[in-house]
Amino acid sequence: MNYKIESQKIEHPLLKPLxxxxxxxxxxxxxxxFVIGATARDIILEISGQQSGRRTQDIDIAISIDKWEQFEEIANELINLENFSKDPQQQQRFLYLNKFQIDIVPFGNIMDEHDKIYWPPDQTFAMNVLGFEEAKNETVTITLDEEIQFEIVNLISIFLLKIVxxxxxxxxxxxxxDDIAxxxxxxxxxxxxxxxxEHYDDVYGIDNYTELKASASLIGIDLRELVNENPKLKEFLINELNKDIEKQEASILINQILETHKTLQYEDVLESIKIIKQQLSK
Incomplete structure (x- = not known):
């Protein structure tokens, strides 16, 4: 898919020059x-005529590499450019014009068997990049101001990466x-x-219909399609959702959703998570 958008519609003043x-x-x-995280979310929402409640002033991107030496080379060459510098506190973070944060998250053959990356040299800083390969396969092409073309993850991939x-x-x-909700x-x-x-009965024909549950059903359908070729990832998602379903009122995920979205009701959120898991399990 290819979408066109004007930079003035995105509240990221440095995004285009960056x-x-x-x-x-x-x-x-x-x-x-490809762009991941909140910037991708904001662009997708803008394209769809929606708005995020929380705008971001940074950008996260993902790159696929075969060895850590590639990342070290990229980092050294990037900070040689006039407008870029390295954040001394975060392994993955760079700064543009000393204020705009850029997180560059590598994945690929540097991942271990648990889909984690450990940053050299001491490997004390780890990141879970489970789902990045799936997200890479479902990117959306964005043309900014008819001048700049780049890739972002789609919305179901954002949901996947947010769960991880x-x-x-x-x-x-x-x-x-907050983002999941x-x-x-x-x-x-x-x-x-x-x-x-395409999915009328599964979405609009659910028992005790609410818009949140209908939305959850479509999320579950799309999530299943996204991860179906990766049984390990699918099992991970089902297990994690099931943990929160079993915890019910003690679920940290549900409680954090209710904390950040005061209009939502516990039963509706719980049933929606159940529906996502049910669709994912098919």
Whole structure:
């Protein structure tokens, strides 16, 4: 898919000049990247006529590499450019014009058998990149101001990566749960035509219909299609969702969703998570 968007509609004042430098930098090295995280979310929502409640002023990108030496080379060459510097506190973080944060997340053959990466030299900093390969296969092409073309993950991939991220860092805050809930609330509105024409009974024919549960059903359908070729990833998602279903009122995920989205009701959220798991399990 290819979408066109104007930079003035995205509340990221440095996004266009940043991409204008990043794209040729990676092209010269034969490396492709795609945008993940909140920036991708905001762009997708803008294209769909929606708005995120929480705008971001940074950007996360993912790159596939075969060995850590490639990342070290990229890092050294990137900070040689006039407008880029390295954040001394974060292994993956760079700065554009000393204020715009860029997280470059590598994956590929550097992952271990558990889909984690461990940053050299001491390998004390680990990141879970489970699902990145699937996300890479479902990117959306964005043309910015008819000038700049780049790839971003689609919305179901963002949901997938948010579930993985939440598992890793929910003890540090509720930001990922907030994003998960936001997608659950808006997924049906964004995909209503496809839901009606391709999945009407599964989405609109659910018992005790609510919009959140209908949205969850479509999320489960799309999530299953996204991860079906990776049994390990599918099993991980089912197990994680099931843990929160079994915990019920004690579920950290559900409680964080309710904390960040005051209008949602516990029973509706619980049933929606059950529906995602049921669709995913088919």
């Amino acid at each position: 991409l204008a430098e990043l794209i040729p930098f990676f092209e010269e090295r034969g490396i492709s990247f 991220a939440w598992k890793d860092r929910h003890h540090r805050g509720n930001k990922d749960a 936001f997608i659950m609330q808006n997924y049906l509105n964004i995909n209503d035509e496809r839901a009606a024409t």
